[in-house]
Amino acid sequence: MTHTDATSDRRPLVIASNRGPASFAVDEHGEVAARRGAGGLVTALIGALQASGGLWIASAMSEIDREHAGSGRIEIGDPGARYSVRYLAFDPGEFHAFYNEVSNRVLWMLHHCLWDAPRTPVFDAATTRAWNAYRRVNVAFSEALEEEGDADFLIQDYHLSLAPAMLRARRPGARIAYFSHIPFAGSEHFRVLPRRYRLELLEGLLGADVIGFHASAWAENFLVDCRELPRATVNLRARSIRWQGRTVRVGVYPISIDVEALRAESREDAVDEARRRVEAVAGGRALLLRVDRAELSKNILRGFLAYERFLERCAHWHGRVVFLAQFNPSREDVPEYGRYMEECFRAVDAVNDRFGRGDWRPVTVSYGDDFALAIAGYERYDALLVNPVFDGMNLVAKEGPTLNRRDGTLILSENAGAFPELGRHAVRVSPFDVEGTADAIREALEMPAVERARRARGLRAAVQRNRLDAWVERQRAALRRAGAGPG
Amino acid sequence: MTHTDATSDRRPLVIASNRGPASFAVDEHGEVAARRGAGGLVTALIGALQASGGLWIASAMSEIDREHAGSGRIEIGDPGARYSVRYLAFDPGEFHAFYNEVSNRVLWMLHHCLWDAPRTPVFDAATTRAWNAYRRVNVAFSEALEEEGDADFLIQDYHLSLAPAMLRARRPGARIAYFSHIPFAGSEHFRVLPRRYRLELLEGLLGADVIGFHASAWAENFLVDCRELPRATVNLRARSIRWQGRTVRVGVYPISIDVEALRAESREDAVDEARRRVEAVAGGRALLLRVDRAELSKNILRGFLAYERFLERCAHWHGRVVFLAQFNPSREDVPEYGRYMEECFRAVDAVNDRFGRGDWRPVTVSYGDDFALAIAGYERYDALLVNPVFDGMNLVAKEGPTLNRRDGTLILSENAGAFPELGRHAVRVSPFDVEGTADAIREALEMPAVERARRARGLRAAVQRNRLDAWVERQRAALRRAGAGPG
Numbered sequence: 001m002t003h004t005d006a007t008s009d010r011r012p013l014v015i016a017s018n019r020g021p022a023s024f025a026v027d028e029h030g031e032v033a034a035r036r037g038a039g040g041l042v043t044a045l046i047g048a049l050q051a052s053g054g055l056w057i058a059s060a061m062s063e064i065d066r067e068h069a070g071s072g073r074i075e076i077g078d079p080g081a082r083y084s085v086r087y088l089a090f091d092p093g094e095f096h097a098f099y100n101e102v103s104n105r106v107l108w109m110l111h112h113c114l115w116d117a118p119r120t121p122v123f124d125a126a127t128t129r130a131w132n133a134y135r136r137v138n139v140a141f142s143e144a145l146e147e148e149g150d151a152d153f154l155i156q157d158y159h160l161s162l163a164p165a166m167l168r169a170r171r172p173g174a175r176i177a178y179f180s181h182i183p184f185a186g187s188e189h190f191r192v193l194p195r196r197y198r199l200e201l202l203e204g205l206l207g208a209d210v211i212g213f214h215a216s217a218w219a220e221n222f223l224v225d226c227r228e229l230p231r232a233t234v235n236l237r238a239r240s241i242r243w244q245g246r247t248v249r250v251g252v253y254p255i256s257i258d259v260e261a262l263r264a265e266s267r268e269d270a271v272d273e274a275r276r277r278v279e280a281v282a283g284g285r286a287l288l289l290r291v292d293r294a295e296l297s298k299n300i301l302r303g304f305l306a307y308e309r310f311l312e313r314c315a316h317w318h319g320r321v322v323f324l325a326q327f328n329p330s331r332e333d334v335p336e337y338g339r340y341m342e343e344c345f346r347a348v349d350a351v352n353d354r355f356g357r358g359d360w361r362p363v364t365v366s367y368g369d370d371f372a373l374a375i376a377g378y379e380r381y382d383a384l385l386v387n388p389v390f391d392g393m394n395l396v397a398k399e400g401p402t403l404n405r406r407d408g409t410l411i412l413s414e415n416a417g418a419f420p421e422l423g424r425h426a427v428r429v430s431p432f433d434v435e436g437t438a439d440a441i442r443e444a445l446e447m448p449a450v451e452r453a454r455r456a457r458g459l460r461a462a463v464q465r466n467r468l469d470a471w472v473e474r475q476r477a478a479l480r481r482a483g484a485g486p487g
Numbered sequence: 488m489t490h491t492d493a494t495s496d497r498r499p500l501v502i503a504s505n506r507g508p509a510s511f512a513v514d515e516h517g518e519v520a521a522r523r524g525a526g527g528l529v530t531a532l533i534g535a536l537q538a539s540g541g542l543w544i545a546s547a548m549s550e551i552d553r554e555h556a557g558s559g560r561i562e563i564g565d566p567g568a569r570y571s572v573r574y575l576a577f578d579p580g581e582f583h584a585f586y587n588e589v590s591n592r593v594l595w596m597l598h599h600c601l602w603d604a605p606r607t608p609v610f611d612a613a614t615t616r617a618w619n620a621y622r623r624v625n626v627a628f629s630e631a632l633e634e635e636g637d638a639d640f641l642i643q644d645y646h647l648s649l650a651p652a653m654l655r656a657r658r659p660g661a662r663i664a665y666f667s668h669i670p671f672a673g674s675e676h677f678r679v680l681p682r683r684y685r686l687e688l689l690e691g692l693l694g695a696d697v698i699g700f701h702a703s704a705w706a707e708n709f710l711v712d713c714r715e716l717p718r719a720t721v722n723l724r725a726r727s728i729r730w731q732g733r734t735v736r737v738g739v740y741p742i743s744i745d746v747e748a749l750r751a752e753s754r755e756d757a758v759d760e761a762r763r764r765v766e767a768v769a770g771g772r773a774l775l776l777r778v779d780r781a782e783l784s785k786n787i788l789r790g791f792l793a794y795e796r797f798l799e800r801c802a803h804w805h806g807r808v809v810f811l812a813q814f815n816p817s818r819e820d821v822p823e824y825g826r827y828m829e830e831c832f833r834a835v836d837a838v839n840d841r842f843g844r845g846d847w848r849p850v851t852v853s854y855g856d857d858f859a860l861a862i863a864g865y866e867r868y869d870a871l872l873v874n875p876v877f878d879g880m881n882l883v884a885k886e887g888p889t890l891n892r893r894d895g896t897l898i899l900s901e902n903a904g905a906f907p908e909l910g911r912h913a914v915r916v917s918p919f920d921v922e923g924t925a926d927a928i929r930e931a932l933e934m935p936a937v938e939r940a941r942r943a944r945g946l947r948a949a950v951q952r953n954r955l956d957a958w959v960e961r962q963r964a965a966l967r968r969a970g971a972g973p974g
Contacts, residue, residue: 113675116603117876118783118827122792123920188600188673188708188877191902194920221675296605305609340605389604390675415678433610433681 013054017156020058048472049083060087097133142166165207178208182392184218209482214393215417274376289381293330304347306437378403383444393417401459407452409444425458500541504643507545535959536570547574584620629653652694665695669879671705696969701880702904761863776868780817791834793924865890870931880904888946894939896931912945
């Protein structure tokens with residue numbers, strides 16, 4: 001059904017997410033200024049907001065954000081922007097429980113399957129308290145959204161899983177789309193969550209009219225999980241769920257990147273300096289690159305083990321290849337992350353101690369927020385390793401091939417949400433398979449030039465074919481169809 | 488279709504499993520004698536063999552087994568038995584790789600979801616070598632089975648996942664049933680296995696005509712996993728798979744226990760002495776019991792944490808309840824098991840140190856092969872804790888209620904294969920939910936007498952309704968139907 005209702009089209013757009021499109025910071029003149037966040041998601045959503053003059057509601061993440069929080073809207077000083085931001089401020093303890101304890105330690109770990117099942121998780125009295133905080137923050141978001149009337153609501157990600165049903169209860173006529181940017185756990189893993197929580201979570205999401213995921217695997221997992229709800233009727237083939245007299249549509253909307261903005265960033269002065277740093281590391285050798293948040297789901301440890309195994313088997317590559325790993329610090333407040341990164345750094349030392357020699361250091365790690373280095377690495381790599389355990393999408397797999405200038409090869413985990421779009425142009429790996437990943441590194445580095453060029457073209461074309469602005473448009477079109485009645 | 492082919496019915500029965508129905512040992516007179524294994528599975532299969540004069544092929548597990556191994560059949564000296572056993576002997580290193588490295592450390596962990604995904608498993612060169620040994624042992628089994636002609640073959644469990652297809656290649660006309668006694672990993676977890684292994688595993692199993700599981704959840708997982716095979720056509724509703732011109736049936740055959748044999752064991756002298764030991768521990772207090780192999784999937788650690796939380800919240804139970812935990816040693820060669828049990832024992836010490844007082848020790852652990860103690864505990868418990876992370880079936884949940892004399896309550900994990908049969912008479916727990924399990928312990932101990940009695944009757948009836956001899960019969964009937972052509 002492609003019929004659209006012209007009247008409904010004019011509904012204002014309201015976005016809700018934990019992290020807002022901009023954060024406040026003191027600029028070089030000592031003045032408070034809004035600094036726009038990076039990344040395709042913010043670009044896509046701001047583009048849609050600018051077209052409709054809408055509003056973005058987010059949590060105040062910093063002290064300066066909190067000073068600007070309240071019921072007022074803030075016009076963002078972005079040239080040409082016609083949208084507002086509203087920050088919701090929470091008590092720091094409440095926000096910690098919502099953000100770190102539930103969103104990141106429970107839901108992120110759940111959907112990425114990162115637990116050590118004999119030991120973790122343990123759902124105890126502290127979890128109960130944190131879950132109550134998570135619920136209250138979702139209530140606060142739904143109250144703020146309710147004030148906007150019967151708008152089109154785009155609720156973003158696992159932090160706000162309960163908000164759709166809370167908003168639906170307050171505004172039965174609202175059009176609500178929810179988007180999950182991470183994987184969704186299949187039934188076996190989803191059952192790690194105690195029943196009372198998993199039912200609350202599913203019922204929370206089903207307040208939306210449209211529920212979107214980056215990949216069909218996550219959409220199917222969600223649909224199968226919904227079969228546990230006694231009163232839901234799940235249609236796997238149609239990707240829909242009958243629930244409380246409504247039809248909820250589940251859609252697959254793989255996000256893309258803003259190719260033009262990325263190319264513009266690569267022309268910044270800082271990248272020139274970063275190119276020199278990359279060349280100082282690579283020194284004319286082949287370059288294996290990874291760019292990731294310092295994050296358990298990225299499978300950093302097995303990447304280094306696979307590189308070690310590759311060097312063990314391929315003496316002809318000694319002195320001829322360098323592995324540059326760029327990590328953005330992430331969730332340093334969560335103890336699991338610190339422990340994991342220590343293990344990763346020990347693995348790096350082991351490779352360098354075992355194989356390094358005077359003029360050759362096999363692995364170089366860069367730890368810090370350094371997008372210029374990532375860009376310079378993207379241009380220069382011969383092979384890009386993207387081997388997450390599970391990943392909702394993975395934009396590195398799209399950014400790298402877009403900027404790469406050497407027909408570099410992409411090594412891609414079959415469990416990345418980007419795999420259905422890019423897999424046939426990549427070297428496929430099972431992320432747990434260290435031996436297979438060592439094979440893949442060799443295959444990527446030794447691939448004949450004609451084949452490398454063919455695949456590099458395929459990757460660039462696949463990224464460009466999926467336009468970023470279509471991502472919001474497809475969700476809004478699905479919302480309009482949902483609003484046009486049961487279909 | 489219930490038509491049976493009388494001619495085909497007369498096919499001999501051949502069973503294959505890693506562990507045989509009997510092991511050889513030196514008896515009290517210094518003579519070598521076959522000692523029959525315990526458990527309902529052996530009883531069920533021997534019953535079927537005796538009716539058909541069949542053969543059981545197994546690995547030689549001990550030195551004495553190995554001396555009896557070879558191509559010859561051994562008549563088992565069991566009164567009234569009319570069946571034979573043949574032992575296959577393997578080089579100890581080869582057997583270790585097959586049994587510990589692949590069967591127990593890879594496949595058991597895979598299907599019970601016991602990994603710590605950011606770190607384990609690591610599939611490396613050692614895995615490749617061990618997998619080759621696993622494949623060779625499966626070849627040896629299929630060669631031994633082939634010698635028996637076009638029999639009815641019952642291949643048991645995850646040790647022999649590849650044997651069905653190997654036997655099918657050698658004997659296209661064989662009727663082959665495979666049974667998995669453990670869970671089967673859902674697609675997300677199954678993908679932890681590298682693709683080359685998981686395709687080999689699925690193709691190995693699909694050599695069978697009938698593939699059986701204890702619970703529909705495991706059957707559905709297997710069917711969904713098979714959708715990854717490019718040339719398989721999976722019918723989820725009919726529970727069948729078209730594969731290489733054949734139709735493979737997937738069935739759910741929950742095994743039961745031999746109620747009469749269990750009652751007979753409870754009349755042994757050793758149980759009298761064990762009753763006195765149990766009473767010395769309980770001392771007239773309420774008894775919370777668990778009986779398990781010392782095994783990561785049994786979720787022993789969270790059981791002690793939940794009991795600690797229960798005591799923390801319920802001061803009125805201090806001094807009035809005792810937790811007796813009977814553990815059979817298991818896989819002491821596998822390092823993960825030793826580490827896990829140490830953590831469990833530390834948790835026991837923590838509870839006893841925190842809450843114990845002169846005349847009351849809150850937890851008592853018995854570690855050793857002591858079925859008499861288990862039986863005495865079964866008779867005496869007020870609540871039985873069965874909280875596995877995942878479990879193919881769990882026979883403790885059936886044995887306990889069969890022998891219990893106090894209308895004891897069963898606390899049962901929703902992830903046990905026994906849950907569909909017994910769950911509505913039990914107190915349900917999510918195994919990861921320590922807070923919920925603490926609630927369940929209290930609910931079980933404080934349940935009104937009328938309700939306890941009603942549920943105890945329900946449990947006994949559910950166990951007795953599912954007769955053990957039907958377990959093999961249903962599989963053989965499915966085999967006959969499969970042999971009668973595509974349906």
